[in-house]
Amino acid sequence: MMDIKEYMQTVGRDARAASRRMATASTEAKNDALRRIAAEIRARREALLEANGRDLAQARADGLEPALIDRLTLTAQGVEAMAEGLEQIATLPDPVGEISGVKRRPSGIQVGHMRVPLGVVGIIYEARPNVTADAAALCLKSGNAAILRGGKEALNANQAIAACVRSGLDAAGLPAAAVQVIETTDRAAVGELITMPEFVDVIVPRGGKGLIERISREARVPVIKHLDGNCHVYVDSFADPDKVVPIVENAKTQRYGTCNTAESLIVARDVAARHLPEIGQSLAAKGVEMRGCAETLMLLRDAGIDGGLLKEASEADWSEEYLAPVIAIRVVDGLDEAIEHINRYSSGHTEVIISENYTHAMRFLREVDSASVMVNASTRFADGFEYGLGAEIGISTDKIHARGPVGLEGLTSNKWIVLGNGEIRR
8 A cells, every 4th residue: 555645755855856956957958848748748649548548438437527528538639739738838938037127226236036936836636637738848847846636537648648748858858756747546645745835835726616625725835726717708788799699609608617618697788688689599509508587587588598498596606617508697787787796706717898888898807806807708718828828727816926827927936136236235
C-alpha cells in the first residue's frame, strides 16, 4: 500500500527543488520544452486515444453523466489541439523578469516592479485530460513547477500525457519534476497537497462546486478559485433584433458542460413580447428546458412552445449552474433591475448585455460585478484562448491576485526592485 503522506512529501520536495531551477530557466529552454512536448503528444496520439478509451469505458460503466463524459472525451482533433496549444504558448511573450513601472524618487533611487514566478502551483481538476497539457504548459512557460492532480475518471489519459511532458522536459534539459502528475486516485492525496505550504505556493481547483468548496475550506495554501458559472445574458430595451437569437442560442447551446455557458436569461419587459417567442422557439428546437417567471411562461405558451419544456422557476433556479440543456428566464423592468438581479444571483463569472445604447452598455460594464462583462457577444468567449492568453489555468471569480481567465501573467507575481547609485537614507 502506498503511504500517501510520504508520497506527497516526496512530490512536494521534488517540486520545490525543480521550481528553483525553473525560475532561472531561459525563455529558449522553456520554449524548446514546450515544442518537444507537443511533438511527443503528436507522436503518441494513438496511445493517448487508447488510454482515453479505457477511461471512457470505465466512466460509462460507472454511469457518469453525459456532461462529464463530454468533458472526458479526447478525439484526434483534441490531441492535435493540445499540441497546437503548447506551440502557441511557446510563441507568447515570457512574463518572467519583465520590469515595469520604474519611477525615480526624490531621494534619487528608482523604484519599480519585476515579474516573477509564484513557485509551486498545485492544480486539482476533474475529468478533462486536456487540462493536464494546458496546465503543464502554462506553469512551465511562467517559470513555475506544477503538481497536477486530475480526476480518477481521466487517470489513464492523464498519465499518458504526463509521460509526454516528462520526455519533453528531459530532452530540453529541464527537470522532469517541474511537472508531476499524481499517480494515485486516493482522495487523501488532495488533503496532503492543499496542506503543504512548505512545498506549495498556490492551489488552483478546477471542478465541481463540491470540490472547490472543500478545497477552499480545508486548504492551508492560498487558493485561486471559482465556485460555479451562473452566467447571464440580458436582452436590453435597445437590443438589435438581429443579434438577440444568435447570441442567446450560442451562449446556451454551443456546449452545455462549460462554466462560461449561459444559465440565465433576462429580458427587458418592453421588448419581451418581441424577443422571447423567437428565443423560445430557437431553444426549444434544441431541446432546452426553460424555467421562467410567470410573465415568461405566459409569453412562451402563447407562442406555442412545447409545454413539456416549460417549468415555473423557483428561487433556487436564479442562482443555479445547470451544465445541462436548461435555462432560467426572467422578465425585468429594465437595466436597473437587470443589474440588481445579476449582482444578487450571479456567481461572478461572465455576464452579457445585448444593446445598441451606449449609455446602457457602459453602465452595464461598470456596475456588473463579475470577472468578465461583455457587450453584444456570447458568454462562450470568456476563455483564455479567446482572450489571447494561449490557454488558461482556470477562470477565477476571486478579486485578489487574479480575476477572470488565468494565463501566464496570473501565474506570476510582482516583487519590488530598487535601482540606486550609492544613495543612502537620511
